[in-house]
Amino acid sequence: MLAGAWAAVAYFLWQSRVPGGLDLPEVDLTGRIDPDVIARSKRYERFFRFEFVVSELVLIAVLLAYARWGIRFARESAAGRIGTGMLLGMIGLALVWISQVPFRLAEVWWDRRYDQTDAGYIETLFANWIELGAEFLFICFALVIVMALAGRFPRRWWLGAAPVFVGLATLFAFVFPYLSATEPLHQPNLEAAARDYAKQQGIEPVRIAVEDVTDFTSAPNAYAVGFGPSKRIVFWNTLLDGPFGDGEVKVVLAHELAHHSRDHIPESIGWYALFALPGAWLIALATRRRGGMASPAAVPLSLLVIVLLDLVSLPIYNAVSRHLEQEADWVALETTRDPDSAAGLFRNFTIESLNDPSPPTWSYLLFDSHPSVEKRIAMAEAWRRRGR
Amino acid sequence: MAIPHLVWFALWTVPALVAAILNWFAVIITTRTPRPFHRFLSAYVRYTTQVAAFLWLAANPFPGFVGDNRYPVAVEIVEPRAQRRLVTLFKLVLVLPALLLAAILGGGLTFGGGWGDLAAVAAFLGWFAALVRGGMPSGLRDLAVWSLGYGAQLSAYLFSLTDRYPTSDPNQHVHDPPPGRSVRLELDDDGRRSRLTVFFRLLLAIPHLVWLYLWGAVVSVAVLIGWVAALVLGRLPEPLHRFSAAYVSYAEQVYAYLFLIANPFPGFVGGSYPVQLEIDPPASQNRLLTLFRIVLALPALLIAAVLGYLLFVIGFLGWFAALATGRMPTGMRNAGAAAIRYTAQTYAYTLLLTSQYPHSSPALLARPEPEPEPTRFPPFTPPTPEPEAAA
Numbered sequence: 001m002l003a004g005a006w007a008a009v010a011y012f013l014w015q016s017r018v019p020g021g022l023d024l025p026e027v028d029l030t031g032r033i034d035p036d037v038i039a040r041s042k043r044y045e046r047f048f049r050f051e052f053v054v055s056e057l058v059l060i061a062v063l064l065a066y067a068r069w070g071i072r073f074a075r076e077s078a079a080g081r082i083g084t085g086m087l088l089g090m091i092g093l094a095l096v097w098i099s100q101v102p103f104r105l106a107e108v109w110w111d112r113r114y115d116q117t118d119a120g121y122i123e124t125l126f127a128n129w130i131e132l133g134a135e136f137l138f139i140c141f142a143l144v145i146v147m148a149l150a151g152r153f154p155r156r157w158w159l160g161a162a163p164v165f166v167g168l169a170t171l172f173a174f175v176f177p178y179l180s181a182t183e184p185l186h187q188p189n190l191e192a193a194a195r196d197y198a199k200q201q202g203i204e205p206v207r208i209a210v211e212d213v214t215d216f217t218s219a220p221n222a223y224a225v226g227f228g229p230s231k232r233i234v235f236w237n238t239l240l241d242g243p244f245g246d247g248e249v250k251v252v253l254a255h256e257l258a259h260h261s262r263d264h265i266p267e268s269i270g271w272y273a274l275f276a277l278p279g280a281w282l283i284a285l286a287t288r289r290r291g292g293m294a295s296p297a298a299v300p301l302s303l304l305v306i307v308l309l310d311l312v313s314l315p316i317y318n319a320v321s322r323h324l325e326q327e328a329d330w331v332a333l334e335t336t337r338d339p340d341s342a343a344g345l346f347r348n349f350t351i352e353s354l355n356d357p358s359p360p361t362w363s364y365l366l367f368d369s370h371p372s373v374e375k376r377i378a379m380a381e382a383w384r385r386r387g388r
Numbered sequence: 389m390a391i392p393h394l395v396w397f398a399l400w401t402v403p404a405l406v407a408a409i410l411n412w413f414a415v416i417i418t419t420r421t422p423r424p425f426h427r428f429l430s431a432y433v434r435y436t437t438q439v440a441a442f443l444w445l446a447a448n449p450f451p452g453f454v455g456d457n458r459y460p461v462a463v464e465i466v467e468p469r470a471q472r473r474l475v476t477l478f479k480l481v482l483v484l485p486a487l488l489l490a491a492i493l494g495g496g497l498t499f500g501g502g503w504g505d506l507a508a509v510a511a512f513l514g515w516f517a518a519l520v521r522g523g524m525p526s527g528l529r530d531l532a533v534w535s536l537g538y539g540a541q542l543s544a545y546l547f548s549l550t551d552r553y554p555t556s557d558p559n560q561h562v563h564d565p566p567p568g569r570s571v572r573l574e575l576d577d578d579g580r581r582s583r584l585t586v587f588f589r590l591l592l593a594i595p596h597l598v599w600l601y602l603w604g605a606v607v608s609v610a611v612l613i614g615w616v617a618a619l620v621l622g623r624l625p626e627p628l629h630r631f632s633a634a635y636v637s638y639a640e641q642v643y644a645y646l647f648l649i650a651n652p653f654p655g656f657v658g659g660s661y662p663v664q665l666e667i668d669p670p671a672s673q674n675r676l677l678t679l680f681r682i683v684l685a686l687p688a689l690l691i692a693a694v695l696g697y698l699l700f701v702i703g704f705l706g707w708f709a710a711l712a713t714g715r716m717p718t719g720m721r722n723a724g725a726a727a728i729r730y731t732a733q734t735y736a737y738t739l740l741l742t743s744q745y746p747h748s749s750p751a752l753l754a755r756p757e758p759e760p761e762p763t764r765f766p767p768f769t770p771p772t773p774e775p776e777a778a779a
Contacts, residue, residue, distance in 0.1 A: 073582075073584075073585075076582050076585050076651060076652055076653055077652055077653040078652035078653060078654055078655055078659065078660060078661050078662075079652075079653050079654060079655040079656065079659075080655050080656075080659070082656075083653065083654075083655050083656055084653070086595060086653075087585075087592065087653040090588070090591070090592050090595075091584065091585070091588075091592075094584065094587075094588045094591070094592075095584075129591070132591060133591050133594050136591050136592070136594050136595070137594050137595060137598065140594075140595040
């Protein structure tokens with residue numbers, strides 16, 4: 001019955017505005033993008049695929065060792081059961097951070113080589129400390145909830161913990177727009193288009209903000225955040241100041257608005273909820289032999305399980321994400337009715353961000369959270385043909 | 389009154405610096421300080437320490453001009469011994485951490501942090517106290533002596549009179565144990581530090597700092613209520629005392645952890661820890677002193693602020709030392725513990741946990757409690773038999 005309810009909710013969440021059986025036409029990329037740029041983007045992204053595989057292997061090796069011997073760090077604690085669990089959780093994150101430092105530096109080196117960033121190596125390391133501090137705080141908070149529940153309900157804690165984490169994810173999704181440092185948009189034509197598109201998509205106008213990311217990247221991007229009164233669309237300044245035409249920026253605007261009009265953020269929380277419950281159950285199951293999550297001894301092992309679950313669920317997560325992005329692309333085409341600008345935008349993504357326009361299938365299924373540039377251009381073409 | 393000495397100090401400093409440079413070469417070549425240099429530079433170190441002691445009110449007599457040892461603040465400098473060449477060669481680099489510490493702790497007239505260092509602050513407060521009481525409070529005097537002792541060791545090290553690194557351990561400089569207080573500190577630490585937790589110490593302390601902040605917000609309300617209650621009742625109610633005492637104890641454990649004075653991750657509600665505070669139960673307090681508590685606490689808060697900077701510098705320097713050696717240097721650990729104890733006493737005084745003013749002596753060993761007076765019993769008298777009832 002539980003599985004049936006799960007499947008029913010998943011089916012409901014999977015519903016999309018993209019017409020069923022939409023046939024994407026073949027696209028000749030070399031006719032649209034300089035072959036040298038395509039080759040360059042392929043070289044650029046090949047490195048990240050390799051780096052991802054190696055860094056995941058190192059991460060798992062480190063966490064395997066930590067799961068085996070991490071309990072020794074309990075000697076460094078004068079805190080009680082939960083406090084010791086928090087310490088072990090933070091030390092685990094610290095080890096993960098250390099193990100990933102070389103890869104982070106390698107990424108910066110590669111990005112600099114391809115003019116994708118001006119960030120320095122030291123700067124990259126220090127910028128991550130703040131992020132790491134926030135992660136430390138988060139893991140402590142999460143462990144307080146889990147270990148307190150597990151102390152009271154040793155075998156059924158996951159039933160209570162999953163809804164709590166879904167609640168926290170919802171709270172975070174709501175609050176996040178208020179936390180990020182952005183400036184209001186000062187482009188009257190774009191603001192007017194935003195009002196017009198919102199009306200077309202059947203929602204109230206959404207606030208638009210600009211985020212200055214010049215210090216760490218030159219890649220263009222935009223994203224939709226928040227829900228209810230905290231709804232926002234955030235443009236990176238690299239997109240507004242880049243070589244993108246007015247029509248192309250408007251496609252981005254319509255795409256991000258579509259995330260709000262199609263309730264993609266609440267839907268994403270719904271997907272998270274669907275996976276949080278079995279995920280928490282698997283963690284409970286895996287840590288039982290270590291005394292369950294009530295015991296600090298189980299914390300290092302739980303970190304390993306979380307990372308493994310993350311890795312296993314990555315293709316599913318990316319499939320859901322691509323599905324939502326595809327719908328946003330389609331709604332954007334219906335809103336702007338400008339497939340040329342859409343195709344031009346996706347073409348420019350390859351030129352500016354060096355997105356491999358047609359990645360290998362295995363890589364696409366495993367790593368890509370957005371449809372490939374080839375598929376996005378094909379969708380613009382499909383929309384044009386249906387419109388004829 | 390100190391002006392002639394300051395002039396003489398300035399005049400003497402020039403040849404002393406020249407002698408120090410020549411001595412540095414001599415030690416590198418021969419491993420020993422030549423006797424004339426040793427005599428000259430030792431006299432200079434003694435003299436500057438004595439002038440600083442006079443200026444900072446750590447001692448009363450007007451010092452002599454030749455740096456002999458006939459003065460209440462005595463400086464003993466060992467006879468010339470073989471020194472390590474490598475240490476001497478890199479002395480100017482090796483001394484940097486000690487100079488950084490001296491900027492807060494005090495480095496005497498030559499290397500001190502001026503009016504911001506601990507001795508100067510002790511002197512500033514001591515000046516008022518001495519004017520009123522006709523004597524320097526022993527705690528402030530000991531604080532100045534600690535600072536002067538460190539300054540003397542630093543000068544001797546830098547002038548290559550010795551290759552032994554200056555120690556900030558208060559027990560090495562102040563020999564009079566502090567009097568017993570209602571807020572005491574028990575230190576039970578073996579100096580060992582885990583390099584991994586040291587490296588991430590600041591991040592690991594974040595949950596504690598957040599919790600401390602939240603707890604502190606509640607304590608500030610409790611203190612207000614407690615202040616009114618203490619004015620009415622003449623003592624802090626037991627539950628409020630317990631609550632605030634637990635906070636002070638926890639706060640000091642968090643600082644001890646953050647600044648590497650202790651190794652284990654502390655609990656979130658206090659509990660047993662290598663740097664452990666003992667706070668006496670509530671006692672009756674003078675209502676007038678309670679009324680003006682925040683004003684009366686200002687001098688202690690000033691010293692606590694300087695000790696807070698000292699703790700920060702100790703944490704900073706100790707971080708490198710503990711990462712390299714896996715241990716916290718005993719001197720810095722003890723200096724940090726002294727700073728934590730004083731801060732705790734100041735908190736306790738400000739939060740009305742005690743009416744005893746913080747004692748600023750940095751020595752960690754407490755003066756033994758006076759032997760209790762033997763209980764005197766009345767002379768033994770055999771019980772007198774009850775008279776038998778008359779028939």
